[in-house]
Amino acid sequence: MAIGLLCASLVLCLLVCFCDAAQRERVIVPAVDRRDNPPLSLSSSWQVLGPFQIGTRESTWGADPLEYIGGFRKLQYDPDARFRSSLPTNGTAKWNITEATQVSTSPTSANASLSISYSNVDWDFLKVVYGWAAVQYQAWARGELTVHGNGTQHVILYTDAILEYWVDGIHYFGGDFYTYRKAPPVLYVSPGRHNIDVRLVRDVRAFGGILVPTIDVLLHVQLTSGILELAKPGILMSDVVDGRLASSVGSVVLRNGGEVDIEIVDIQSSHVRPPISLQELESQMVLAQDSRVLTAGQAKRTSTPNNASGIVLVAGQTRPVAFDISLPTYNVSSVKYVITYRTVESNQLGTLKISQNLTRTSVYTSHKITYLHPGGMVSYAMLRPPAKNASCTPGQRASLPVLLQLHGAGLEADNGMVAHALDPVPDLCAWVIFPTGVTPWSGDDWHNWGFADVEAAVNSIPSWIKYVGWTGPDVDINRWIVSGHSNGGQGTWYALTHRPDKILAAAPASGYASIQKYVPYELWQSADPRRTAVISASLNSYRHEMLMSNAGGIPIQQQHGQLDDNVPAYNSRLLAQQLFLSGANSSYNEVPGQNHWWETVMTTPQLVSFYYTQTKGDEILPRSLDEFEIVIGDPGDMGSKGGIKVLLLEDPGQYGRVHVDGHITTSNVLSLEFELTVFKSQAVTIDNDIVGLGEASGKRGAGTVTISRQNGVWRPGLLDESNSILYRRGRQLGSNTAILRTQGAFIIRHQGLNTTSHIALQVSRNLHQYFQADTEVIPSISQNGTGIGTGNVITIALSNHLPSSLHPDFPIQPNSSGVVVRDSRGRQRQYSSDDTSLGATFLQPLEEERLELVLWGSDAEGLAQAARLVPMLTGVGQPDFVVLGESAKWKGVDGALAMGFFDHKWEITPSSVVS
Template identity: 30%
Template sequence: MSNFTLSKTWQILGPFPIGTREQDFGADPLECYGGFSKLRYSAGAKYPSELVDGGFVGWSMLSSINHTVGPIDFRNARWKDNGVPFGWSIEQYQAWARGILVVHQPTKVFMQISGVSEYYINGEKRYHGDCYNYNTTTHIVHFEKGKYVIDVRMVHDIRIFGGGTTPPQCQFQVLIEPTKKEDLMVYPEDCAVITPSQTKKDADPMCEILMPDYLKDIGFAGSFGSVSIQNIGDDSIVVKSITLCVVDSRSLEGNKKGLFVEYKTDLLVKNISIIPGQIRPIGFQFQKEWGSLPAVEILKYWVRISLVVDDRDEMTEQNEFVIRASCSKITHVDWIKSVFKFTFLDYDNTVQYAMAKRPDILTSNPKKPIIIALHGAGVEADSSFWTKSIPTQPSSWILFPTGRTPWGYDWHGPSTRNVFKSLEGLKAIQDLLPPHFECIDSAGEDWVNVSAPDETSKTLKARDDKEWVIGNMDRLILMGHSNGGQGVWHLAVHFPDKIIAVVPAAGYLKIQDYVSFANWVGNSFSDPSLRAVLESAITEYNNDLHLSNMIDIAVLPRVGTEDDNVPPLHTRKYVRILNGLMKNSTAIKTSEAIGQGHWWDSVFTDKIVQDFLIKQHEKPSPREFCITSTNPAGIGSVNGIHLEQITVPYRLAKIKGVESNENILSIKTTNVSSFRLTRHFKGYQKLVIDGDRFSHLEKIHTEKGNVVFSMDKKSKRWKLEQVKSTERNAANYGPIHRMYESKSALTIVIPEKGDHYQHVALQIAHDWYLYGRGDSRIVYDGDIAAYDKCSSGGYRVYLGLPSENKLIDQIISDKPCGIEFEKSALTGIKVGDKLYNDPGTGILFMQPCNQHGEMAIIISGVDLIGFDSAWRLLPKRTGMMVPEWIVTSSEMKSIGLGGVLGAGYFDNEWKPFGFI
């Protein structure tokens, strides 16, 4: 008999309105009546909702099938009629579901709910779900004997479930599985498990391991691997070592006689600590064996992991244990004919992968472009559907990055950084791949393809250049579809100096235009000035606002005329704006596939696209340009100029340039405080900045130097000077979502005592791993290493009230930023001159925390209710409108934005401004 039983009948209450990405602001109308957890099923109870006939909704009952609830048909909802004035964004609704879990004896389980972002156990503890159905994370939950209420908050997210389908297809799936040793190969008993992977139904669901492909006759395509480990015990564990093994799968599991090859590995981070319930991806580097594995399917990966249990008082050594990998069969790939997977170190020192497709012929031409292909939402980069959609090119490599996960971050932030690091990773494995030769077989009749190292014989005919190169990393061609099409536009307007041409297919303008934010519940309760401050947190991702940056890039935009997912209007609007900026009404034309929908098989293969790719060689230098930005932290070099500081952060900044016949560049600036020249800057003899003249520019071209052109605050004249370490610049601008671009594991610091904060830390770590395959380190505030021994460029999140987390006051005292905690009968939060001290007030803000360049994200409040209102706003997905500081109240639960008391940014001297 099972230790628990989950009810098949669920109580449903809804639908109620909610806007795109509004859920984390609360905005639940039922909170006005005590909240769903306090409400009990009643056939006669009614609650107001404008989405249905009569304006009131009641309870209903729904039976689950194999623990799947939905799709739910709210029969009295006026989806079609509501869509007339509001479009499909009105289908973005929320509803609640309640089920009962009966536990027959104390037990510990893996638990997750897919298709939703949050659920509650007994109306108290909130867990974050798996809204994209990645099936890569679970929570460890301890249940005593008894009955438990499971409340699930559903949101019909148009981007996930689709729009325009009646009824909307919202549903969720409940996973509850025991943590039994015999089922999951847990060693030592109740200590740790390599995380179950359910993404591949036909694979052994034992663990998630990331390894590069094995290239036929060559070796592994990279020397980095990663395995994800979840701690299911009651004490922290420390990973001491990982041994990578290749075994004969016909032998008994763990039998040394089956060992074929054992690889020496080094952990990328030493002594990795994992607290109870946490999942961490453990990266390692192994010494490759060249051409040593036979191409047979009986060989599989194994990993042997050495652990110790950390009770914080003493370390107890545990036995080694072996667990089979889920992607167990070693895939041998003929890289000459097939796309292959390689691994690399990403910007945060985690191991990620990308796919690569070699060209027909490898050449030594250093100017040839590299093609980067950005996949759509929900598409795995290694999907054969995706990698086959772009044909092999005559001489250009094709790179298929992941963006970290199938949905990633809309190719923003972490996903953007992943693109460029995967490009470096491709460059790094060039020495691994020998030239391709053709030789005569023993009969002397036919030609056969082989890979050969350096030597050749009289019978070899070189097809590829012996000293070939991958290509030019500053001459990129971007291609992408749907979300990837939007990603192409995003990278083109933010990093144009690296890009010569783009083929965006079915790309949308920006998230707010794809599924409108107009129907937010909180809009009816909030000050328009506040909404403007919040929206500015994602303005840097408004592609249309930044189109002036890419006027010298060749563009072939593509759409299917019958696209009902991303309407062609988006692409046509791009074209209208670009042609207007170029002052040429037909400079760019939309390539429209008549009668085709969102995807069609020849979207990247037809003659139109292939002819366009072949023609891309040189990019013209415009004699006039306009650089547009709202955030120097998220933009690269444009026309050889890199913004470092803007006068009023997160307001629109522009640099307009005109080249004269005398090789002089004259520029006029708006809202710009400093900038530097990069190696892409054209060799002008003189530079005139708002009337101030500079010469000998060849001496100040620098990509990473500290010399900038800066406007003097008093004289309002431009001068050359060193970057001021006391002021803000591109390296430390926010908003808060920049925390996911940390150069090392995200460190979460919690008070020594308080299970609640540990639970919150686990949810934050869960979200970073789920949505970005990122790594987090959870430590106690008493751990000196959490404050003093930091790696440069990292972010740390501090949780707790000032009286509980000992480091919060210390950080604020060491690096004052205009935000402080008042100690009185009732603790208050002071932002500038404004004091917030009502019960239930919380705050979330960022600031520098030490001399190493580390940044702190502080989440606190005047009480625990205020803390809880603030921490739910920590961004976990793209599109979250959270600036650099925000003050919250308990009213957010019901009225969303209307419960935000203040929000804003810090100026260049770290003084707060905004809606105060």
């Protein structure tokens, strides 16, 4: 909303209108009628203000035009007030009263459903010009939660399809955009009326782009126990195959609904014996620093406050807890466990009983297996081993490949539509596995977090073989055939372009080319092109249309419904063309008369023939190719191709390229690794430098050698590693989303203030909501991030209360006056907090390729702005560092004072913006 471009008189008129509106008496929204004296109720009438422009995934950056006048929360209802907006007729938005489509109450809960639409916008014409981007917009709604009776209530608040809201002036960012219902906030509400301000954001990927562009949301408030409780019913555990568990690890999701921290001290099978006393527990506990799973009578020791020694849930937190599961007897129909816990302020014990009915099936059918995700929590996949009657060729390898089938958005892997999608081809010569990607939306579209789950699922198959005593064909976990539908089709493109040396073949069906090609990034707030270029560059690794040369030499069978109105067939047509233009190729099947999904979408005759042909293939991987090209958006995401892996880019804000045709030519590449079994030359010519591979030192053992460009010349060996903190590598590479490459639970540490604890809990809640991640919250930042757990660290700090970085000369230094940024030329830029709120988010190194993500604010508002950029939704575009001014609240990306990338020495790159 470009208010600054309006004439002075119009601006004055608007500001007078805003001020008048702010001074008028608030209209009280009537609460729903009480029936049988329910304890809670939500408004049946809501005050709604909108619509306003918003771009694809832009809301994370703020971009709310009402923030220019102090924010919606400071406005009072006024039907005569008008607000400048680029969408409605006459360019003005206004208030209205909207009745909830449904309200209900019960003895323990209350609901209110809202459906918001605008007839004063010519959506059809806007779509003609801007496509689906035009039917994304934002608005605000205000209602009330009423607590009846005389006592304070502990409640949880579900916010389906809502990203951001305020309750009694307290800000909650993250919400539940995909209606996961995994981690609602715990609220302590006193009797009376409580204001709820809801930011409504319409997103095509979440709401659709074909029908009338409504925003449909639900608020559900529910009483909670005020103590430890199950956040999700039951136990996540494997199926029972032929009488035995398919895997031994299980998990429960717990929520601390009280106001004091709770420690989990024991999980015991109730079939074995009742829970024991704390004194008995303490005498039996052993240290288990390297374990991420609790065994009976054993609690994981961690660095926790108040002398707690087990797993701690701070007040209001939701955490998954992993533990070993076994069957007490052969013929039981369920398993039952007792969780023993205590508050960290006392030795008084409490117990929580949990149970799960068993699912029994045959080892040869698709069944649930569980395993540990690198993030430390339990995940699952559906596994179908090779059938007894699979007729594999006599000369075929003893170890069969893995056929991955990636599901679409909104589906669980154990859904019949997914787990039985390949039932029509039961005798494939392959291990068929259906990963979940951790969540129904695959965490992050099968990219970083979701793809780590894919690899963990594949790597768990050898353990499954030993655990169940499998005597059939072995598995080769480094030979993949990848297929998937919709978002899973996009995930197939990701696997194909990022792990080419593992891919035997690929069959992407109805997948989109990239986030930007699916729903265009039009209608963002106007911004400096250098800033939008940084956002685009931070998504380089996910733009498959730019990465098609990585697929060279790999058999590909594309498929798309001709009439697809969800993911247009243009996406597959585009990638087929890009494959051809890059020297690769594919078979393309566009199915006449079919839309996005039909019952046999993954078993059409073309796909069935492709599965049988490719699973019986005996091609050697990695392939030895005479000529090929690699394009790299993020070396931290990228595997090898043709036996060559890019380890470092010169400027991570730009693509790197390697072309091989007897000689090697590179662009924007600093370091390469060669697999000698594939690249068998004694010497290579690279950018006209001749390098002997026999002189190079291996990074991962005798089978690999590394060469690096130093002072413009390629030489054997890695770049100087005398101090590993000084050099960025491996899991540290990439944009802000690199923080998701954690090895263990996230560590969230803060100053212990009300402001920082609220943000810490919000970050913890969002990481669990959107990634099902585990987090440990610690109210202390008295030291740097070393020696705290094994996972990546998120540090939350105000003003100058930030421990010094392990890096001795880090280019970003917050202080009591603001923040200092040193640009690529060594010039220092001071951003002062004297007249504005500042927020900053940036990565910095920890030992052993760990990362710390710092969230810093000059005050509470600046800190809240920084916290918005913790990875959550895909497509947002979060670079390595951002310094936000107060204007980002309404300008979005253009309100970033500095933003960009760190190179391999943790220096700010020339492609960054430091203004």
